[in-house]
Amino acid sequence: MPYTEPQTTAGLRSADTLLMACLDVICLYVGLLLVQSTVTRATSTCGFRRTSYDKHGFVLDISSDVVELLESHTVAGLFECASSVDRSPTFQWFIYNSVDNLCISSTCWAIPMQFVAESNNVLYRKGPPSIPQSCSEVKEMNPTSADGEYWIYPSASTFLGCPTKIYCHDMASESPREYVSLTVNNSGEYPNVQDLTCRGFEKNIAGHVTNFSKIRVDVKVMEVNTTDHTFATGTGAFGVARDCYSQANRGCGPKGTFQVNTKGTGMFIDPQQMWTQFGYAPHTPSVITSESGVKIDILCGGACGGCRPEPLTLFKNFQEVTAQERAVSVTKGNCCGN
Template identity: 35%
Template sequence: MKITWNVITTFLFLVQEVFGSDCGESDHEFQKIGRILHPKSNGGFLLTTTAINVDCASQCWRKEQCWSYYHNPHDQACFLASRYQTAVPDTSFTDTSSNYFDLYRKPGGYSTCKELQLANPSATDGDYWLYPTASHVHYNIVKMYCYAMGTSSPREFITLPTPNRGEYPNETYQKCLTHVYSLTGCPGSQGVYIYSKIEIDPTTMNVNRATRAFMTGSGKSRDYAWVGDCYTELDNNYTCGPKGTFTINTSGTGLIVDPALTWKRAGYKSKVVMTKSDGDAVINLICGGYPGSCAPLYQMKLYISTANYVNPASATWMT
């Protein structure tokens, strides 16, 4: 009998399942073999077994958490994938895309709100599970808010469980000498702007930062993730700022902002301070000058984060 790589990995996985540690659902440690992720316990892939293709599909179909599966016809290896890690072909060894099957495409699996609307004309605005076609998300399921479903041009948004807040403070501390609570040098620039949803393009997962359909606040409104102030000029002599703030928080969305994205400075003697937490789901920005501002250096793109949990019941699955 010819021993294939999949036979070996299947055997190792089964040994681990029999003799491994606790299989609690909260454990999400993974061991990477090729581009197929095998969990040390029930987390990413639900189970490993051997079965003919139709049996493998049947097992996936019966499990609520199973969205796609891998089946190798040579050794009958069957891996059932959860929504947090779609089965993706690995071209580093003899593997082909024909071994990968996406049950989420049957009977539903819409990529855009327009597709969902055409198939379900009575669908209203709300959070739905969609499959964006952006190549870097590998057709993973994403929770998206379909907006304007009563029109001919519905749009896709990401609902932010924690509203993202920015503030251009109404205060000045020019040259760190006289602190006043007004913007004598930048009148009318102050404002608080809060986003509860952000618009995205499902074909690229790019954020439309200028869309303010779900922005609230007071004073002057700003684009998403823009930050600035008119507090003081900042250099080696003056270090009492900046004071402008914006917090990006995508916790609970299953997504994070491109980890490589940086912010560019503009204005007079400006400065930016950026800190991250919660697996890059939270980005705290402080920026300003006299006046000074900061904005993303290039197009803001969202990526899948398996560590960023999304409640499966928080959106609707349409067929």
């Protein structure tokens, strides 16, 4: 039988416990049913800081696929578990095992949980999230935030709500935009030569090279906006290889290229990403993926034509660690009862 949250809150604060930690006074109010735990931290600068954790039910052991994303330690009890998690403002949940006195949590807020009728593991989640999931939320939490790199916690299923370095642009506007800063050159070349029927007589045409230093993303799904040129030189689209060199099956070409490289971003392209042909007499796309999707070399063309990714989705690279100081961490301070 699935867990059902009790509807009554009577007696929620019938038990008060006072803890001392990090020179702060921590007050936990926990009802007899342990439906809700409320941590209230007294500080010298701001009266009271209040954090609520709601009981969400019993869960099975978390999948081994995400075990590297978890932090766990032994505690004396539920109160110590809640207070230790509360000292890390980016943590949004914890699991307490009363049999082993084990406290489990993570900076990733969307790790999947499988609920059961009863187990030793009980999941508690914060009320309103205190971490930003977009640049608009960064601005909401800190209205003075300027353009720059921030830790964002995308809700996209490929990121599990884990901290991700995102460049927030146009923060002075009402609609900030999200970009990924590329640490390695990402560029495409539309060649300036043509031999449509592959007779060995090339002629010069207008060509161009496009370079991207940042790419715009939709943080809700982590899809790349391939036509945003805010941080690009040239007119080509990101991830699109094209030319006007030759017709397919004529024995020469293509020559249009694009190289994607997400090294250093903490992300990669799905190794199964597909490229779709377009234009007149397009060649079959040549897509070579290496370094587990971090680097992709694309060769396409036609007369005129090429290939494009539809859509181009980013995945979290859990094997690549980005230093904490390389981006600004912003959290919502539940200050003075707010």
